[in-house]
Amino acid sequence: MFLKAISLTNYRNYERLELSTDKRVNLFIGPNAQGKTNLLEAIFVLALTKSHRTSKDKELIGWQAPEAAIHGVAEKRYGDVTLDLLFSGQGKKAKINGLEQRKLSGFIGTLNVVMFAPEDLEIVKGTPGVRRRFLDMEIGQVQPGYLHTLQQYHKVLVQRNNYLKSAPPSGLQADLLEVWNMQLAEHGVKIMKKRKHFIQKLQTWAASIHAGITAGGEELTVEYRPSFEIDASEEESVLFDQFMIKLSQVKDQEFRRGMTMVGPHRDDMSFHINGKEAHVFGSQGQQRTTALSLKLAEIELIREEIGEYPLLLLDDVLSELDQYRQTQLIETFQGKVQTFITATGLESVNVSRLEDAGIYHVSGGRVSE
Numbered sequence: 570m571f572l573k574a575i576s577l578t579n580y581r582n583y584e585r586l587e588l589s590t591d592k593r594v595n596l597f598i599g600p601n602a603q604g605k606t607n608l609l610e611a612i613f614v615l616a617l618t619k620s621h622r623t624s625k626d627k628e629l630i631g632w633q634a635p636e637a638a639i640h641g642v643a644e645k646r647y648g649d650v651t652l653d654l655l656f657s658g659q660g661k662k663a664k665i666n667g668l669e670q671r672k673l674s675g676f677i678g679t680l681n682v683v684m685f686a687p688e689d690l691e692i693v694k695g696t697p698g699v700r701r702r703f704l705d706m707e708i709g710q711v712q713p714g715y716l717h718t719l720q721q722y723h724k725v726l727v728q729r730n731n732y733l734k735s736a737p738p739s740g741l742q743a744d745l746l747e748v749w750n751m752q753l754a755e756h757g758v759k760i761m762k763k764r765k766h767f768i769q770k771l772q773t774w775a776a777s778i779h780a781g782i783t784a785g786g787e788e789l790t791v792e793y794r795p796s797f798e799i800d801a802s803e804e805e806s807v808l809f810d811q812f813m814i815k816l817s818q819v820k821d822q823e824f825r826r827g828m829t830m831v832g833p834h835r836d837d838m839s840f841h842i843n844g845k846e847a848h849v850f851g852s853q854g855q856q857r858t859t860a861l862s863l864k865l866a867e868i869e870l871i872r873e874e875i876g877e878y879p880l881l882l883l884d885d886v887l888s889e890l891d892q893y894r895q896t897q898l899i900e901t902f903q904g905k906v907q908t909f910i911t912a913t914g915l916e917s918v919n920v921s922r923l924e925d926a927g928i929y930h931v932s933g934g935r936v937s938e
């Protein structure tokens with residue numbers, strides 16, 4: 570897929586921007602705090618209706634304005650699509666080809682993006698919560714039903730935790746807990762199964778991309794670390810029973826601690842380079858390359874799922890890669906994936922390798938070619 574044009578109205582520091590993005594590689598250059606990330610963020614928001622930097626939509630609206638709008642024209646396999654998002658104090662509205670979508674889930678996935686930014690290092694170095702968010706965003710982008718199941722799971726989890734916290738063990742109502750257990754297990758196994766499948770595929774692509782970027786010097790393995798082991802090839806009913814047994818085993822502990830001890834909200838994933846845990850033993854460069862391999866693997870996973878390549882957004886990351894890794898990155902996707910890159914200067918980018926590139930200068934919320 571290809572983003573042909575984007576316009577912004579009162580989006581962060583862009584009062585009004587109309588930009589045609591008809592090149593395979595679009596490079597945005599400028600000093601700090603001029604609006605480069607804001608522009609990539611706007612493309613990300615047009616795909617997922619929310620920012621990668623903030624959960625507060627209000628922050629996307631220009632400080633002096635009541636509302637913000639993003640308009641884009643994307644070329645897809647089956648033709649052109651126009652996308653509109655409007656953010657105001659009342660919430661957000663989404664339109665595809667001028668038609669308002671009753672549910673945002675009908676809009677998400679029309680445009681697909683993969684963003685790689687400096688903070689993605691946290692996928693490797695950060696807490697399990699960061700890794701779960703990464704998984705959920707990625708699976709959610711290609712399997713719309715997933716986010717709905719996740720929401721249901723979290724609703725039950727909150728109710729169950731409140732009950733565990735407030736009820737004295739002697740006064741427990743076994744029936745009530747049983748109902749929540751069943752709902753938790755029903756949604757929980759669906760999420761775990763999807764995560765397990767996703768990580769298996771992610772592992773295959775990430776390992777081969779990582780080997781390419783490091784000229785075969787590093788072998789990356791990615792593993793799912795659920796709160797209890799499952800065999801994802803089993804029927805959901807078998808996994809449901811396993812989940813229920815697990816809940817009964819940790820019951821006493823749950824009452825003591827007042828919280829749910831097993832389930833996808835306690836999942837994690839692990840990364841090993843040449844058999845050693847990347848989080849503990851990896852150098853900064855190895856950790857960054859691991860995060861990059863995961864993101865690039867996602868590009869292939871999205872293509873497998875939807876039949877075309879997503880856009881790639883690289884925010885301020887090229888300067889952190891040595892020339893060899895930059896070249897590998899560019900050559901892997903050159904000609905196949907439309908790419909948007911930000912950098913503070915051209916010297917940090919191996920421009921000679923780029924084909925069909927447009928170079929834009931960003932200054933104070935304005936973009937010039």
Ligand SMILES: Nc1ncnc2c1ncn2[C@@H]1O[C@H](COP(=O)(O)OP(=O)(O)OP(=O)(O)O)[C@@H](O)[C@H]1O
Nearest residue numbers: 581582601602603604605606607628629630631632
């Ligand atoms: N809601 C908003 N309304 C107006 N301006 C905003 C809003 N949110 C952020 N800004 C401004 O946007 C600018 C930051 O832009 P951005 O994050 O895109 O910088 P950048 O060009 O990517 O810089 P760097 O190279 O440092 O990453 C800041 O000057 C900030 O004050």
